[in-house]
Amino acid sequence: MMKQPAPHLTAEQWLARVFADGRPRHVGTGWLSGVLGIVLGLLALLAVLCLHFPEYLTLPELRSHYPLEWVRLAIDIGLLAAMALAAVSMVLRRKKALGVAGLVLAGAALGLGAGGVEIPRGQVSAVYLGLDWFVLGVLTTAAVFVPLERAFPLRSGQGAFRRGWLTDTQYFFASHVLAQVMSVAVLAPAVAMGEALAVPSAQTAVQSLPVAVQFALAVLVADLAQYGIHRAFHAIPFLWRFHKVHHSVEVMDWLAGSRLHLVDVIVTRGLVLLPLVVLGFDQVAIYAYLALVSFQAVFIHANFAPRARWLERWVAMPRFHHWHHGAEAEARDVNFAVHLPMIDLWFGTYHMPEGRWPAGYGITGERAPEGWAPQLVWPFRRGA
Ligand SMILES: [Zn+2]
Ligand SMILES: [Zn+2]
Structure with a gap:
């Protein structure tokens, strides 16, 4: 019998296949802790990269204003929280992909030096990205709008991972990083x-x-x-x-x-x-x-x-x-x-x-x- 060619998956469908399992997602199912673990792990990793390569990855207008000790503390707390959340998700959820991904991201941030990275001094680049602006953008925008949409939703069953979420996340990323x-x-x-x-x-x-x-x-x-x-x-x-x-x-x-x-x-x-x-x-x-x-x-x-x-x-x-x-x-x-x-x-x-x-x-x-x-x-x- 001829084997059917595998249908072409979009990145969004691929992620859904890896992480979703058709099980309930309400509080206590390990879904929310798993997703939060990934988000915090990823942000911590990006922030650590910013400490390593500030001249290429951060905006000069912003980096001169950072209270560095607080930034380092926030990175450490963020990655510890990511690990704890990932662990909670792994305990609660049968499918471990969310928890594993959160642990891998937070582990990478830790492996790269976490909040303790020594910042190279004196280097300047004419061209740079705003990865720090992206991390701040995610934290502040999500802090305002996620609670707002949860408290007074127009369509309550919509969910964060609706069709096109990955495309729009890429736009959010690009508009900050560029x-x-x-x-x-x-x-x-x-x-x-x-x-x-x-x-x-x-x-x-x-x-x-x-x-x-x-x-x-x-x-x-x-x-x-x-x-x-x-x-x-x-x-x-x-x-x-x-x-x-x-x-x-x-x-x-x-x-x-x-x-x-x-x-x-x-x-x-x-x-x-x-x-x-x-x-x-x-x-x-x-x-x-x-x-x-x-x-x-x-x-x-x-x-x-x-x-x-x-x-x-x-x-x-x-x-x-x-x-x-x-x-x-x-x-x-x-x-x-x-x-x-x-x-x-x-x-x-x-x-x-x-x-x-x-x-x-x-x-x-x-x-x-x-x-x-x-x-x-x-x-x-x-x-x-
Ligand atoms: Zn519009
Ligand atoms: Zn229009």
Whole structure:
């Protein structure tokens, strides 16, 4: 009898095959401890690598501010916790893969010197990754959004390992690790162009305002710019090739918002920053805006159903942006703003049917390839 060729497994399916066993995952089954053990073990390992190669793996802007003794302590505690959690998982769960993986990762971190690694001094590299930024990003974002999604879930049975989770994790990783590329490609041109286009009288007027007012104005100006660029990404077929990567998410949670093509990020972020630089906003106001947008861009994708209905008209909340991703016809080209839904009201693209959420998400009629790299080249492929 002919042997059937093995079906091609995606990385996500392969991981599911290795780690999942179809058994319950609630507290006390060793699933949560196993997953946490892997996450902490991996973060500890990455942090140890940062201590070994700070000039290549960490951001110079950040590493000069680290309280090193606390970082070392955190690494040691993290890897001990990873080992303990992995052990708990191995006791509780029949399939040992989760526990073994956590132990291997934490063991590797320990073998490489854990928190006690001597830091090489005096070396500088012109090119570097932001692995430290990624570790901090995972810790802070997960600390905020995991409890939020667990406490008030929109779809409670969804789970963290929904379809596309690995692709979106790769985006989260890339957008943090490639921080230098992002700042060179986004900030530098926006600042250079903004200074060339500066309108001195407008700058004087803006700078005479209190910083808090400048911040509020910056959010409005940035969201107006973002609205226009976002609409262009939907309306112009060449730009849609890039933006549809973002719309290819079929399950919404805090991680889903990370899925943005590099061209989409660079063009949008750059053009949103441009008017802020042209109008001469105070740096504090610009940084406050950047902090807000990095929170809100994650928040509006979350699997989170806030009860504050009255607020939905004033502040972009998950239901507002979930409609932007809705698969149904009524959700086409609506809700482009990121901060202020009123901008969509002004331009006639506001869509918030009373109390309803979209039934599904994604682009109709086609399927994006899985993974960050295949999606990076997807827009350039003929017929995409
Ligand atoms: Zn869009
Ligand atoms: Zn989105």
